[in-house]
Amino acid sequence: MSATICSSRMNVEWSFELPPTLQPDDTISLALRYFDGCAIAVNGQPITSFNTPAPLTWNSSATVSRSLEQGQVPITIAVPYSAIAPGSNTLSIIALNNSITDTDFLIQPTLAHTSANRYGRYFPEPAPGAANGTLYNAATPTVTVTEPRGFKTAPFWAELLCADDPAAEIRYTVGGSVPVIDSPLYTGPLHIIITTTTLRAAVVDPQSYQQRTKSVSWLFLEDTITKDSSTPTGVAE
Numbered sequence: 001m002s003a004t005i006c007s008s009r010m011n012v013e014w015s016f017e018l019p020p021t022l023q024p025d026d027t028i029s030l031a032l033r034y035f036d037g038c039a040i041a042v043n044g045q046p047i048t049s050f051n052t053p054a055p056l057t058w059n060s061s062a063t064v065s066r067s068l069e070q071g072q073v074p075i076t077i078a079v080p081y082s083a084i085a086p087g088s089n090t091l092s093i094i095a096l097n098n099s100i101t102d103t104d105f106l107i108q109p110t111l112a113h114t115s116a117n118r119y120g121r122y123f124p125e126p127a128p129g130a131a132n133g134t135l136y137n138a139a140t141p142t143v144t145v146t147e148p149r150g151f152k153t154a155p156f157w158a159e160l161l162c163a164d165d166p167a168a169e170i171r172y173t174v175g176g177s178v179p180v181i182d183s184p185l186y187t188g189p190l191h192i193i194i195t196t197t198t199l200r201a202a203v204v205d206p207q208s209y210q211q212r213t214k215s216v217s218w219l220f221l222e223d224t225i226t227k228d229s230s231t232p233t234g235v236a237e
Contacts, residue, residue: 008061008097013090016111020086025116028079030091033108035071037062037096042083044092050075052096065098071106079111122209136209141165143201143214147192151219157189158216160201172201178213179204196223 018028030040030047037051051062095107121135141164147156162168171183172190176198186201202213 008100008102009056009059010095010105010107012093012095012107014109016089016091018084018086018089018113019115022081022084022086023116024081026081027114027116028081028084029112029114030077030079031074031110031112032077033071033074033106034095035062035066035068035104035106036064036098036102038107039094040077041092042079043085043089045080045083047079047083048077052094056094060096061100062096062098065102068104071104074108074110124209137205137207139210140203140205140208140212141168142212143170143203145199145201145214145216147216147218149216149218151221152192152194153220155191155193157191158199159189160186160214162203165203168203170201171204172199174199176200178202178211181206192218194220194223196220 028042032038032040034050037049039049039052039056040047051064051066053060053063091109091111093107093109095105097105120138122138123132123134124136125133127133141162144161144163145158146161147158160170160172162170170186171179171181172186173179173183174197177200179200179202181204183204190199192199196217196219198215198217200213200215202211204211
């Protein structure tokens with residue numbers, strides 16, 4: 001914050017940061033307590049003014065005197081989307097007293113950014129009459145496998161896809177265990193050799209309340225007849 005005082009007028013500036021990406025439906029609201037008058041601008045664009053003379057000069061005073069009770073009640077101002085920018089922004093306020101001899105002065109802004117994006121959070125267990133537990137992310141997106149399950153007679157390639165989030169990291173296992181964050185990362189089609197294989201794949205998120213895991217088993221008859229008790233790998237990359 002920086003301030004310059006001129007008679008019953010004070011020029012004040014605050015710097016504030018917004019996310020690097022903004023949506024047109026994002027809103028910026030300014031809650032303001034003041035007395036006696038003010039003119040507000042964001043990034044040099046005038047937003048509104050209260051009790052200010054025209055024109056504003058270096059020694060201007062507010063056109064009315066507000067009581068202490070009035071000044072303590074905040075007013076809410078919507079900042080136009082056209083006035084804000086991603087990253088660094090500047091809020092400028094010209095604050096005015098009704099008189100240079102007036103000893104009561106207040107200018108107290110509070111900015112709030114509301115994102116148009118909504119991020120669901122979940123409580124896995126209900127807690128009636130008690131404090132809520134830990135918040136978890138939504139269920140992980142579904143993974144699909146291009147090769148259907150069933151009996152196979154020759155090697156083949158299988159792709160793992162996530163239509164809900166094509167950029168998601170897919171983890172997989174071929175031994176029947178549930179994928180975890182340290183499981184192999186899917187980077188391209190998997191070559192399934194002539195070995196009975198159980199593939200499990202998921203977008204792993206330890207903070208999700210539900211991990212959706214896709215399971216597919218491919219059975220090779222000759223391998224099944226001669227299969228011993230060891231767990232095959234089943235995949236050649």
